[in-house]
Amino acid sequence: MAQDFRLPGRGRIDRKKPIAFTFNGRTVGGYEGDTLASALLASGIRLMGRSFKYHRPRGVLTHGADEPNALFQVDRGTGRADPNNRATVVEAVAGLTVSSQNHWPSLEHDIGQVNDLVAPVLTAGFYYKTFMWPRSFWDKFYEPAIRAAAGLGVAPDAPDADRYVHRNTHCDVLVVGAGPAGLAAALAASEAGKRVILADEQAEMGGSLLADLTSTIDGKPASAFVAEALKTLAGRANVTLLSRTTAFGYYNHNHVVLTERVTDHLAAPDPKLPRERLWQVRAKEVVLATGAHERPLGFADNDRPGIMLADSVRTYVNRYAVAPGRRIVFATNGASAYRAAADAKAVGLDVTLVDLRPEAEIGPERALLSGIELLAGHTVVGSTGGKAVTGLIVAPLSGGSVGARRTLACDCVGMSGGWTPAVHLFSQSRGKLTFRTEIDAFVPGTSVQAERSAGACKGTYDLASILAEGWAAGADAAGAPSTRAFAATPATPTGFKAARVLPTDADPKNVRAFLDFQNDVTAKDIGLAVREGFESVEHVKRYTTNSMATDQGKTSNMAALGLVSEILAKDIPQVGTTTFRPPYTPVTFGAIVGTARGETFDPIRTAPVHEWAVKQGAKFENVSLWRRAWYFPKPGEDMHAAVARECRAVRESVGLLDASTLGKIEVVGPDAAEFMNRMYPNGWTKLEPGKCRYGLMLKEDGFIFDDGIVARMAPDRFHVTTSTGGAPRVMAHMEDYLQTEWPDLDVFLTSITEEWGVIAVQGPRAREVIAPFVTGIDLSPQAFPQMTVREGEILGVPTRLMRVSFTGELGFEINVPADFTQAVWEALFGYGQRFGITPYGTEAMHVLRAERGFIIVGQETDGTVTPDDVGLSGMVSKAKKDFVGKRSLARPDMARADRKQLVGLLSADGRTVLEEGAQIVADTRQALPMTMLGHVTSSYLSPTLNHPIALAVVSGGRARMGETLFVTTPAGFTAVKVVAPVFLDPEGKRVEGLVEGGVHA
Amino acid sequence: MPEPVAIHARRAPILAPSASGLVRVLPPADRFVLQMKAPRGAVLPASAGGFDLSGPLNTVRGTPERFAARLGPGEWLLVCPAGEGAAAGPAIASDLAGRFFSLVAVGHRNAAFLLSGTHAADILNAGIALDLSDAAFPPGSATRTLLGKAEVVVVRVGDAFRLECWRSFAPYVHAFLQEAAREFGCATSSTRGSRQGAG
Amino acid sequence: MRRFSLPTLLAEALNAHTGWSRQWRNPTPKPAYDVLIIGGGSHGLGAAYYLAKEHGLRNIAVLEKGWIGGGNSGRNTTIIRSNYLYDESAALYEHAVKLWEGLSQELNYNVMFSQRGVLMLAHNQHDVQSFKRHVYSNRLNGIDNEWLTREQTKEFCPQLNISPDIRYPVLGGALQRRGGTARHDAVVWGYARGADALGVDIIQNCEVTAIHRGPDGAVTGVETTRGPIGAKKIGVSAAGHTSMVMAMAGVRMPLESFPLQALVSEPVKPCFPCVLMSNAVHAYISQSDKGELVIGAGTDQYVSYSQQGGLHITTHTLDAICELFPQFTRMKMLRNWGGIVDVTPDRSPIIGKTPVKGLYVNCGWGTGGFKATPGSAHVFAHTIARDEPHPVNAPFTLDRFRTGRLIDEAAAAAVAH
Amino acid sequence: MLLVPCPYCGPRPEVEFRCGGEAHIARPADPDALDDAAWAEYLFARTSPKGLHAERWLHAHGCGRWFNALRNTVSDAFITTYEMGQPRPDIAGDR
């Protein structure tokens, strides 16, 4: 399509690099340097979207981050499509597929436009007042309809093809915004040799100066100043320049977070590059130089395509070489639009300027209008047109009354309602705003963090002052205060007469003056909200949704609170602002997530024999961060068959388990035993070196926290084990007491979880399997009884060999330095073939221990369970005066007779395997809610007993032995018998390996 | 009794060492955690077992292969080439005789990486929130910190950085660094085997 | 009170909506009230409403230091469910859900209670077991909650990534179909309007700065930024500020106040059918009627009244969301905010009497009290009016921390919200 | 993310730390001597003040040391840090 509205010979586009993309299926041409908005305007396309609620036709309103209207779905290829992109900031790149949003069937002909006809019904908060009858219609009808109408673009449904990375960095001075203020600040700060980062969200640095063709700075054109400043900065090693980088969040302690768009502007990016980079900057000092946003004017139908901000007209003309229209009416209440009008006139466009201010109040800017018709003292009462503006209706004001209407034919309106400093980041830093009446704006007041603002974001609009202010801020931030004067000509026309909704002769009831363009909030909505008692600006915001759209009210905030102040006759500072929150502009989830995707989402911890298990075809389960072998199916086996085989192997011969994930802590020091005494409920003083003991750990609230076998290696050295998931918290718990409660104890903790690989060799043949490899340890039952530990060697490497059993069988846990684990495992596995040695996983381990009635913390216990509840009151020393958790055990509720106690359950039918988590009742005929006695904590089909077994906690369970109770099943209930929670070998003989021909019950 | 089997177990680190690349996996080493009480003003030993313990907190003393990194007021990570630990342990203990201390061998607990080249700090800063610039983290610096979701020890050795992490975190750390290094060129370094999905 | 209905709305549309009046008055505080409620959140306003409606009290004021709903009621992710484990909690939250089901009609205010179903994902064997425990317990308590297989979770939430190859594969889930969301602000305003119509004075910009007590120790009134106000009874419903308010009466609470964050994405067309929670990876997500994805993050680790937390907390949550929904990495975060939540040691609320005569407290809702709003308000009103707890809140005493009879939902299930 | 001033290492990013809650709640020397109410007070009662808060921090992924800090819970600013076992410094907090 021809670029009919492209202006010759100017602009910052690269005419040597034409590009083309499609918009709603039509090919649109442009140049490198264009945004989607400028390219569309160059081709004469004004209609760019539909509004949220009324589906009004909308064109582009702005030229930057504040755009509420022109939001596009942008498709960059498979896995690269996303909604709600602001046409004003997306760079035009060859090959993009761009489409407008929120319409059906097409942008031009949108059924949703009927909403505009019933707009009188769809006022602020209408949905709170209706859709209540009949009740059932809400879920079925009303809500789905509301939802279908809501939303803007379409969420992506394919996984993202792009990558994102993070970068943490530090600097002395972070300068946000590279307009004149930011450039001057960066120059000053870097001159002092400090580490400086200068970031600007735009493709090019220079800010407003990129659209300024008339100003000179120190005698040179503004553009030359920008070029030189950037060259100087780029030449300084201590400066990092980040363009296309938005500072979106200002967090505690000068943590400022920025997103850099690395590849979106490239047609064929290097695949090594991430799409976006999230910069997490910790800055010693921050200079905010984020500029100001122009305000629209409030008048009826101020939202037609072609009506945009005056400074945007200027920017399109000067920076992008685009005429947003050929007949442009500027409507303003202030000085800055005069420059826009002059610049538009300078390229030969037909220009008229309407100023709300009477002739007498117009300042030196008047001189800029030579050859331009000026209608001073005029108000705007409406516009004409449909999908594009065709005229602006104006009328003279005299003595407060509105005179005769007159329609100025035009195809573009440049409106300016004054300026709002971009105080977003300042506010996010928790700085307090102050209101300056003379510029009708909130500006930064007292800083809370090491930060300062400069330029338009501080309410300074004159170029020379901005530069000087920027310099001083930069120098100050660098700790080398200095000042520099800049000469800037001509003087910047500044000043405006605050106006909310322009005076009109129309019945206000019929006037729809849009404030929040995206969310279709009009001045009337604000009035309604206040009338209904929503007086706080926060209430007004929430009731009307003003400033809650994707632009977060950059163009509408001030208008709304100005209106509230007018209606309530309260000063603006009393009305206050709504809260500025991150992000300044929307940020992709991807940038925030960074590399935390796929295998780098969360660490997958694997044990030393993991690779071997993978090769064996093991199935794995996640246990905290670990991935553990769950069972080792042979071809054709399901989980049950595999687990049954693994269990039988352990009971009848021998099995191998990689138990390396168990937490391990080495507790060392002369006071180690005393420390253990305080940390655990049982006693440790009498445990001799070479012996092991089961340790049950409580928290101070008396509930079981963790457990594990503890081996005393030496008088001053314990090898403590913990559960797999509990390792970090047990270590932290111990360290906490050691450092903060008992600093007098001479004890040191070292995590040795990962130092020692652990191979559990369990089963009647266990001793035979390990014997050939062990040196320096007498393995005979007499010399090496159950619950002891010996140090020696296995396969020639050091081992802490423990004779312990979590299966009830004769067994050993071989601790070897982790890198040796696999070699030892393979040796044992090879040698053990003659015994049918079988690797087993966590599931078989669970079954085996349940048969023996051993608890698993986190399965039988849940943080509300005392030692006595699980039948381990024997672990609680009566003799010790104190230990962690002791006092809590004496609270009245800890001794209640109806506490839930650990029992065994046998399914009455001998077949049903209960579901873990199933609830237990005494009587199934009760009405709901039923009295529940407890729940099943563990349940398996015991391969050894060939019978389902379960562990459960049951109210007063120990007194219920032999009772029949009922357990929930998916279908109903099943009967169970309450038995002792030990199903096999209650005397504990099997650990001695005294089996005769296996067990079958 | 069955016949004795006399083979010596070989060390099988979680990641195979690699000799080149922006992110290298270093060969196995021997290591100790040495702890002592260090109340303010305490006089601590200057050395033990040939390790220089005199550096202040968050510094390292020694050579790239044999060093003592002081990670806490009274905590050092001692690293030496694989095989040297057997002699070093007793030597340290005897040098410290008479003090309350804890010496625990952790040679197998960690895996180590070496990052070199102009972008080494940038790669690390993809996951480390500390200032790793020359000014803030000059050669001779060492500290414990986080890389993404893994705890690591960073040691500045000359222009390069040595990174230590617990064994089971090594695949994560490695993958993380590979991803971060991607934009700076190829970061080859082989892993041993796959890390399978859960069943 | 002008009734809200389609006919009145249409009539007003023709009348340029000039006929609507204030939804609640803006009264000057009277010298004294029978009951003062401190805190104009949904719980406090709701309690005032039920005090007036069900207990015949008329001389009631709600004192709010800022604007009503400006606390957590106005900043939560609006998840509503009642599938709690323990009988006590189940009864309390179910009491609420039953009231939710008729609340729009009761208040004549559309609170947009949307029973889209709350699906909680199980990612490991422990989750599976724990969720089944919930499912069965709920069933026997008469509360709907069903176990879904992995495939069924996908059927219910087609956007979900149930690949076995992800870091924490989905193993199944517990679904409460009657769970869902409601429009948080509407709940606050609806109760305010309802209470106001029953004569309750809603006094905004009125911060309580001291609690006065008589010689017998009983409360006699409060000091506020708008002057002293007398009261026979005081109900504290100040959420994150409860510790501070109770300290005014000399009561130390088992509470800590932490920032809790949430965020919304840009609005998009319907792309997410339900409420989905994954405790294992810390993700809570739903889509609002307006189209934003509403995502709940975790608490920061330190006590703070700043209503602002660190980005790393949000990051952690988005990591999890994008792991489950990899297609969402290109969605954009629109706004991220924080509230201040008062957390008890057992993660269950405290609703009841206090050691001070005439002083009642409703607090400790932590990260999950929005869902309880009507139920909690209802039983709190009962407690204040009768000076004894309703059977539903009887177990939720302050005293349980002394006896050890905790209602430890957190320990039992480690599920928030 | 806070920048936490570790008294041993200097300012470090918050993720390296674990906050241990209110400081100066010493474990009673003789828990048995406390009645249930007093024990509950020790276990559960917390000040949660709006303003200056004395709290415990652990430089978990750093030097491994616990220390105390005074922090303003409104501004989140750290006022000072001090070693475990030291009394709370006498600093008047601005709100």
Ligand SMILES: Cc1cc2nc3c(=O)[nH]c(=O)nc-3n(C[C@H](O)[C@H](O)[C@H](O)COP(=O)(O)OP(=O)(O)OC[C@H]3O[C@@H](n4cnc5c(N)ncnc54)[C@H](O)[C@@H]3O)c2cc1C
């Ligand atoms: C980010 C976030 C997400 C959440 N998500 C969920 C969720 O999905 N589901 C769920 O069920 N819950 C959720 N919650 C919790 C829920 O928001 C709260 O439990 C609930 O809103 C509490 O309501 P409230 O009325 O008790 O408190 P609030 O709404 O906080 O009201 C307390 C009021 O007391 C006022 N006040 C305090 N001190 C004084 C004083 N001295 N004088 C006068 N007034 C005072 C405050 O200004 C405030 O308005 C979430 C919370 C947060 C912050």
Ligand SMILES: NC(=O)c1ccc[n+]([C@@H]2O[C@H](COP(=O)([O-])OP(=O)(O)OC[C@H]3O[C@@H](n4cnc5c(N)ncnc54)[C@H](O)[C@@H]3O)[C@@H](O)[C@H]2O)c1
């Ligand atoms: N005549 C008037 O009344 C009037 C009023 C306002 C502004 N102005 C003009 O505007 C200019 C103001 O100069 P200035 O330097 O203060 O502002 P500027 O607008 O020139 O520059 C601000 C820069 O900051 C960038 N920015 C904003 N927020 C950002 C963020 N969060 N992250 C990254 N980048 C961000 C913008 O893209 C822009 O480039 C002057 O030229 C002045 O004359 C004039």
Ligand SMILES: Cc1cc2nc3c(=O)[nH]c(=O)nc-3n(C[C@H](O)[C@H](O)[C@H](O)COP(=O)(O)O)c2cc1C
């Ligand atoms: C359920 C829910 C949905 C929200 N949707 C939006 C939204 O669409 N746009 C928006 O700007 N803010 C939205 N917010 C956030 C509010 O603007 C605001 O940030 C929040 O209520 C906290 O208040 P504060 O930021 O003023 O402190 C939403 C909040 C909630 C609780």
Ligand SMILES: [Zn+2]
């Ligand atoms: Zn430290």
